[in-house]
Amino acid sequence: MPPFVRVPVVLGLWSLGLLALAQPFDLTIVHTNDLHAHLEATKRRDKSFGGYARTATVIREIRRTDKNTILLNAGDTFQGTLFFNVYVGLADLAIMNAIGYDAMTVGNHEFDRGPKPLADFAKMARFPIVSANLDLEREPLLKDLIQPSTILEVGGQKVGVIGLTTPDAANISSPGDNVGFRPVEDSVRRQVAALEAQGIDKIVLLSHIGYEEDVALAPKLRGVDVIVGGHSHSLLGPAVEGLAPPAGPYPTVAKDAAGETVLIVQAHEWGKTVGKLKVRFDEKGRVTNWAGSQPVIVDESVAEDPLVSTMVAAFLKPIAAKSSEVIGRTTSGLSRDRGEQGESLMGNAIADAMLEATKKSGAVMAFMNAGGVRAAIEPGEITYGMAIGVQPFNNTLTLLDLTGAELKAALEHGLSKHPTYDGAFLHVSSGTRLVFDSNRPAGDRITELIVAGKPWSATAIYRVCTNSFTAGGGDFHDVLKAAKGYRLDTGLLDVDALIEYLRAHSPLDAKLEGRIRRVGG
Numbered sequence: 001m002p003p004f005v006r007v008p009v010v011l012g013l014w015s016l017g018l019l020a021l022a023q024p025f026d027l028t029i030v031h032t033n034d035l036h037a038h039l040e041a042t043k044r045r046d047k048s049f050g051g052y053a054r055t056a057t058v059i060r061e062i063r064r065t066d067k068n069t070i071l072l073n074a075g076d077t078f079q080g081t082l083f084f085n086v087y088v089g090l091a092d093l094a095i096m097n098a099i100g101y102d103a104m105t106v107g108n109h110e111f112d113r114g115p116k117p118l119a120d121f122a123k124m125a126r127f128p129i130v131s132a133n134l135d136l137e138r139e140p141l142l143k144d145l146i147q148p149s150t151i152l153e154v155g156g157q158k159v160g161v162i163g164l165t166t167p168d169a170a171n172i173s174s175p176g177d178n179v180g181f182r183p184v185e186d187s188v189r190r191q192v193a194a195l196e197a198q199g200i201d202k203i204v205l206l207s208h209i210g211y212e213e214d215v216a217l218a219p220k221l222r223g224v225d226v227i228v229g230g231h232s233h234s235l236l237g238p239a240v241e242g243l244a245p246p247a248g249p250y251p252t253v254a255k256d257a258a259g260e261t262v263l264i265v266q267a268h269e270w271g272k273t274v275g276k277l278k279v280r281f282d283e284k285g286r287v288t289n290w291a292g293s294q295p296v297i298v299d300e301s302v303a304e305d306p307l308v309s310t311m312v313a314a315f316l317k318p319i320a321a322k323s324s325e326v327i328g329r330t331t332s333g334l335s336r337d338r339g340e341q342g343e344s345l346m347g348n349a350i351a352d353a354m355l356e357a358t359k360k361s362g363a364v365m366a367f368m369n370a371g372g373v374r375a376a377i378e379p380g381e382i383t384y385g386m387a388i389g390v391q392p393f394n395n396t397l398t399l400l401d402l403t404g405a406e407l408k409a410a411l412e413h414g415l416s417k418h419p420t421y422d423g424a425f426l427h428v429s430s431g432t433r434l435v436f437d438s439n440r441p442a443g444d445r446i447t448e449l450i451v452a453g454k455p456w457s458a459t460a461i462y463r464v465c466t467n468s469f470t471a472g473g474g475d476f477h478d479v480l481k482a483a484k485g486y487r488l489d490t491g492l493l494d495v496d497a498l499i500e501y502l503r504a505h506s507p508l509d510a511k512l513e514g515r516i517r518r519v520g521g
Contacts, residue, residue: 029277033267034074034233040081054271068154073105074105075206076109079493085496089120106208131164132149134181149163185220188217188221192224204228208230225263226251226263226279227264229264263279327502334349350427371425372395372469382506390495402461403461410477434446434450435518
């Protein structure tokens with residue numbers, strides 16, 4: 001055979017290889033976010049959702065049915081239950097390693113106890129932890145442990161994953177003086193360019209900045225195909241009984257600066273759902289199809305994975321011992337008796353604890369719904385178990401920016417059933433004083449209101465802290481639910497704030513201060 005005949009054969013085989021590589025590629029992105037140490041299922045009314053054992057079953061089934069999968073975590077694994085108090089994230093990590101996560105980004109709560117717990121977590125993680133906008137050059141504990149991005153190989157293809165952390169972490173957590181935050185857009189653009197220079201044309205942004213922020217960011221970028229988000233605890237897709245109202249469709253479809261499709265997803269919170277995004281990329285790495293994408297609801301219908309269930313049970317044992325730990329003393333006791341004025345020692349203590357926990361985030365006032373104050377504490381030693389008995393619901397602290405009019409309306413709603421003090425009644429933090437006339441009509445009973453030591457103004461904006469139940473409209477606090485200003489679920493447990501307050505003020509000698517005063521008949 002003449003030599004020239006061999007050339008087209010070799011070229012032909014090489015060309016066929018290129019054609020094979022240039023075929024469309026199907027990828028299933030499985031994702032969770034804001035797990036917040038919820039190893040166990042969370043009960044809501046007569047239903048329960050989430051739990052690592054059920055989540056593991058969902059993930060295993062998706063991997064069985066879908067050929068090319070990656071498993072991502074969009075941050076805030078830390079903080080939220082006693083599992084975090086005892087294990088500081090390492091119980092979660094053991095299970096995440098067992099399940100087989102492929103990458104995780106850094107949430108703000110990963111810094112709640114400073115850089116060291118995150119460093120300990122990262123050292124033992126069997127998956128990369130990424131964040132492009134963290135400046136860690138001056139933080140030796142984290143400098144070599146967290147990278148801006150990573151490259152995952154799946155199905156013979158390479159997928160770039162860029163991490164992103166909310167810059168608010170500097171104010172709502174405790175990253176320390178050595179951790180900096182670079183501009184979000186520039187950080188992502190630099191990493192996209194670095195990945196594209198390596199021939200990566202399928203890029204996922206693993207983001208912990210919030211759903212609305214992800215939607216706003218997508219049109220400013222080029223080269224990002226999918227944004228897997230967290231931080232805002234957003235449920236996307238159809239409504240689910242027992243869960244929060246959806247914030248948008250799953251996926252939310254946007255266009256980038258070049259007019260290319262960007263898919264935005266998030267998986268609510270606490271493992272109540274597992275995201276399942278089925279993406280088809282064309283031969284140039286562009287998103288062309290996402291049919292069959294949907295969040296999987298993790299409820300009682302999902303069986304528990306036996307291995308993970310056993311791990312959770314083992315981690316539970318030291319939790320029982322934690323409940324008897326002494327956290328402080330009270331000489332006065334903390335009664336929940338509200339009397340005819342409404343103020344109570346326990347209500348005051350909880351509201352003050354909320355305010356202390358969120359002052360650095362700008363809160364000037366806090367209030368606690370009376371229905372959430374579940375127990376009193378007698379004079380003497382205070383244990384973890386006692387504190388949990390006072391606040392047993394695992395509610396988190398939520399920051400809201402309210403107009404003066406909205407704030408007054410919420411307080412009025414709490415007084416609307418006087419002389420009956422139902423669950424909607426709001427205990428207020430130190431520095432807030434209100435006088436109400438029970439003879440006036442409901443909705444117009446407050447005759448004097450002082451907030452943060454200053455006279456109330458209807459047009460002022462007040463950053464307040466309350467629990468997630470009340471902020472979400474619990475006890476018919478519709479004004480709080482509908483408020484359109486700044487809103488942030490901090491992820492901090494209300495009981496953790498109370499525990500820290502009781503520790504800091506031990507021995508606590510509490511007295512009624514006249515924060516709420518009734519006039520009239």
